[in-house]
Each structure stands twice: as C-alpha cells, then as structure tokens.
Amino acid sequence: MSTPTVSRNDRNDAPPSLLAGSVEQPTFGEAVNNYVSKVRGGDMGSLPAILALLVLLAIFVVMKPETFPSALNIANLFQQGAVVATIAMGLVFVLLLGEIDLSAGFTSGVSGAVLATLLTKNGAPWYVAVIGALITGLVVGLINGTLVARLGIPSFVVTLAMFLALQGAVLLIIGTGGNISIHDPVIVAIQNKNVPPLLGWAIGILSVVAYGVSSLRTWQLRRQRGLLAAPVGVIAIKIAAIAVLVLGMIAILNQERSLHPLRVSIIGVPIVVPVIVTIALGLGFLLTRTAFGRHIYAVGGNAEATRRAGIRVASVRMACFMICSSMAAVAGIFAASRATSVDPNAGGSNVLLYAVGAAVIGGTSLFGGKGRIIDALIGAAVIAVIDNGMGLLGYSSGVRYVVTGAVLAAAAAVDALSRRQARSTGRG
C-alpha cells in the first residue's frame, strides 16, 4: 500500500493565528485603506446613494438658495418623504429575501381607509383606529406570505393580484369620488405638529450621547476580549458625524418657519421624524442584532442551506411579508395624517414605485441577501429631494418622473455593476 503522507499524529503546534487575543488590530490608516479596497472591490453599500444625495443637495442649494435650504422647505422634505421612507423600510425585509411586494402601496391606502373609517364613521378613539390599520396590514401580509411561502407562488404574481384587489378595496371602502376627512387631533398631529424645541434638543442630545457611549463600550469590550475592533479614530468620526447631522437638523428645524410668524408660529422638529427614527432603530436592531434578522439574510443568501441548518424558511418568509405590510400600514397612517383625509387614490400612483426605488437607490439588492434599513432612508431622501427640488425649480411632474426614473435606473446599474465587480474580485 502507499505510504501515508499525512502523519497520523500530526498535531500542529504552530501558534494558531485566529485564537482570541492574537488579533492584530488595524490602525486608522489601515482601516481607511480597507474601506477603500472594499469599495473598489464592488462592496459599495449606500455610498453611491450618499454621493448622489450630496450632489443633488448642492445643485438645489445653488439653484434655489432662497427657498430650498429654508427651514420651511426642510421640514416639508421630511413630511413628504415620510410615507415613501416608511414603506421602503418595510420593503427591505421582502427585498432581502429576493422577493417583491407590489401591493405595499395600496396596503397603505387600505390601511389609511380603515383608519379614516374607524375614526370618522365609527367615532373610534385614535388608538383603536391605529390598531385597526395595523391589523389590516398584518392580514394583507399574512395572505401574501401564505401564498408565497406555503403555496410557492412567485411573489411578483401574488402581490400583483393583491395590488389589484386592494385597489378595489380602497374604492369599496371609500366609494368612488368619495373622501373621508380626519379630524382626530392625535392622528393629524403626527404629520402636522412639531416637537417643542427644548424637548427636541433634549431628545437629540440624549440620542447622540447614548449612541456615543454604546459604540465606545462595544469597542472597549471587543478590544478587551481580543476581538477585531475598528480603530478608535473611525468610531470617533462616526460619532461626530452623527452628532453634527442630528444636532444640525434640530437647529434648523427649531427656527421659526411660519410665513406669518406674528399670527402663527411653526417651530420644532415634525413629530413624524422621531417616530420614523424610532421605527428605523427598532427594525435595524431586528435585522442586525437578532437571530431572526440573521435568518432573513441567510434565506436571501442561500435558502436551501438555511433550511438544512434547521431554520423554518417558510416562517421567515411569512414574517417578512407581514412586517412589510405592517410598515405599509404605518405609512398609510402617515399619509392620512398629512392629507387629513383619505381618498380612493390613497397609496396609488407613484407611492409604491417610489418606495421600491428608494430601497434600491439606497443600495438594497433586488437579488436578495443584501440591504439595510438605513439604505431605505437614504434612498427615500434622494427621491424626496429630487421631487421637492425640481418642484421648486418649476419643472412639471412629467420631468420629475423622468429624472426619478433615470436615477432609479442608475442605482440598479450601480447594483449590477458592483455585483459583477464583486464577483471578479471574489467578494461575492
């Protein structure tokens, strides 16, 4: 027989490089280099969207220096973007699976219609109406999820059918040409009232401090355990950037923005902003810090491997569709609050397409397995800025749609190109 070339007692006593405690911590320069090579390798994340956002902001500030960067318009931007951003955050869950939910727009419409009906026609208190709207979303998600995950129908078809059905449902609830107005002060306040300036400052400063302390603690803990941790300089820059962004926005929004300040004062952060930030933090936590979130990425990456790892793939899929539709319901509440009424076209026209566009522009892959909640917010910001800025410049809706479409196509192209780049550099 052949002589074994592997010694049977081949106990390797070379120092194992991966053992905890022996990790070489990167310096600041190395961390920057790593990031540059990561981007060059095709793993760009939301970088293109952030760059696009900065370019767009610069263009509109230069062309409309009076109106675009005004406190009034910035508050407007948040209120306009709220609905699309909320639906987009929910869509991230479905897109991560490699699926799509075309019914999300009209899910928001139906939920808004349910909310309005409960409030105005049945005289229900606001929290009952909100629960009703959320249940509507959950039920839609349950049906979508069951048809996709249990029956195996492609999500494109299932949610297209749901899209048509819900469009009908909105008409049936409200009636053709009808319109239900909302007077409930709590619901109306979400999009039309502001956080008192001092409270705004308090929340903002507390959030920044909490973020700073927790990221420094995590860093310290990882260093202590000998695990790879980013250099403290990188963490400091991140904290500083967050602080500037958050406190800067609060400073701007806390300025008087009423056109007739003597008659009525409009001042403070719109209530919808902290609501969306809270939702985003919650969903982000779910995606990145829990086993369930990890399983969503796993299903999007390799469903068969996930199944063999003992994870109930169908349940994960169902849950994602239910989260998506519930977020659409929340968006429906925001939309109803902003318009203080719900009409038969609620959730229609470009709402869904803007939301899908927002998620994709932000860097969420349509192929599944890649995407973050923050991507949806950045993408929604891009879309809201285009819509708002071009409106101020006096372009018609037609031109705005064409430009938004071009930006979406560009984002999808960036996604496809970065995938190709990633494959060729072995980063997948």
Place this chain on the structure above:
Amino acid sequence: MTQAAHYAPDLAPPPTLEVRGGRKNFGAVHALRGVDLVARAGEVTALVGDNGAGKSTMIKCIAGIFPFDAGEVFFEGRPTHISSPGDANALGVEVVYQDLALCDNLDIVHNMFLGRELKKGFRLDESAMETRAAEVLASLSVRTVRSIRQHVASLSGGQRQTVAIARAVLWNSKLVILDEPTAALGVAQTEQVLQLVRRLADAGLAVVLVSHNMNEVLEVADSVNVLYLGQTAAQVRAQDTSRSEIIELITSGSAALGAPPVASASTINDAPNGSTPA
C-alpha cells in the same frame, strides 16, 4: 458490549456508529440492499463505491434525511433509530454535504452558527460566537483564513470546505460525515482538507469520508468500507489492503485475489485494535 463488537471480544469500546443490514427502497428501486458500516472514534472510515452504489443514500439515511426501512443502527453501542436530521444532530452526528450549504452573504462566524446562534436574551451574542468560532478554527489549526469576519463569498474552495467542517465540529459532535470534501479542490487545497480530516479523527471524533479518490482514501483512512450495488462488499483495515484490492471490490463486489482479511458481504472484518500504520 455484546451486540456492538462481534470481532472485538475484549476492552475495545463500542464503535461510535454501527449499521447492520441497512435497507432502503424508493418504490420499486432497492437503493440499499443490506449495508453494514462501523465507524470508530478516532478513526477515519472511508466509504467508497462506484456511482450509484448507494453512498449518498447511505449517508442520508444515517443523517436522518430519510430513515432506513430495515436494519439496525447502534450509536455508541446502543440501538437507536434516526428518523430526522434533528435526531441525528441530537446524537452528535453532523454531515458536511458536497455543496457545503454556506450562505455567501454571511461571514464565517454567522455561517458557523447559522440556526444555532448564541444569544444574550434575544440579542445575538456576537462576541461569544466570534470567540468560540476562533477557538474551533484554531483547534483545527486553520491558519489560512485572514479574518473570521470575512464574507464566505470571498473564500477559496478549500477555505469554504474548512468553514463547513468547522461548523460540523462546533457542536461537540461525535460523528462527522464528509461527502466528497475534496471533489472540487486543487492539489494544495485537497492536501489541506485531508490534513484537517485527519486532525478531526486524531481529536477523537469518528469520521466517515465519502470519496472517489483512491489515493486520498489510502492516505487518510484507517478503515475502508466498500459499497457495491447497494450492498456492503467489505469493510477492511486500510493498512491490510491495497489499491488494487479496493478497486476490485468496487468494480466486482468481491476481491478474488485472495488478499487476507476481506470479508464477504454482510460481515465486517474490522479489527478495532489494529495498530496505527506508520
């Protein structure tokens, strides 16, 4: 001690896994018509056979993907019935499939803990998982991976195989079944994976290695089990056999050369106290 070791009257512990007379039918197709297997702790047991001999069916039966229709299975000397992958995992049986079943978009740590994440409350305990993954990789003397926070997509074939194997040994497993781990690898990487397979056995695990490659089998295995048309042709000690004998067993189901310890089908000649070859 009685049922497990018919050729080992004394002292030898029962094998980690013993299959006797395993049968599996798919409708009219008799995929397995009486297979026997003995896998001992600290040994690499190679499972060889021509295409369609039943190797894959056999490991799927052991892994609980579909249970044997008939026959006996003993785990550490005790009769057991493995009827689901969960049963197999509970016993300490882990299978590394040929396609590795890794998620490209997750990093090494997340892949190793997929489906069995360590948690603090309902949060993932990333530090604990990272530390444990690093320990396991270090215990396997894996030195080829740059960072365990790399996405699996950026790994080479051998590294991916290593991650899959490391995942299998993460759970204090007792029996690791490897389905053609080197089939898609180059020479250097094959060598690395084979060394890893050897280290698993040296660490006291029972390893079943499904392979097509005779050199590899003779290089790394302690015992060779040959399947022929859904039956076990023989299980022989690696140091008592030769390449030509194994090939004869694979192609004809019996070794006519009269080489010493070849058992006929359905009996197993597997001396547990055989000395380790040099």
